[in-house]
Amino acid sequence: MKDEELVARILETVVAAVSVPVTLKTRTGWDPFHRNGIRIARIAEDCGIQALAVHGRTRTDMFRGVAEHDTVRAIRTASRSRCSRTAMSIRRCAHRKFLTTRDATA
Secondary structure: OOOHHHHHHHHHHHHHHOOOOOEEEEEOOOEOOEOOHHHHHHHHHHHOOOEEEEEOOOOOOOOOOOOOHHHHHHHHOOEOOOOOOOEOOOEEEEEOOOOOHHHHHO
């Protein structure tokens, strides 16, 4: 996640090498100061990834703390402003820690 160009090269290589749909699980970013989940999601879509699962924490958070529901929501609703104003076409799901019913519907 630190090197977005490397992420793109890896995803392009994998998608080109196989004849089955490729999916990706990612996080909201590397650490709280480097949240690039939206950019990674767009890179994944551009590279032909068919579905994206988002873990609601950064890499350095691991499984500690509260899931970043707002960041996951931002990834889910990201628009492709450089191409059009439509939502991303890639399928997305979230892996989050639900503490309340409101968390589950966010």
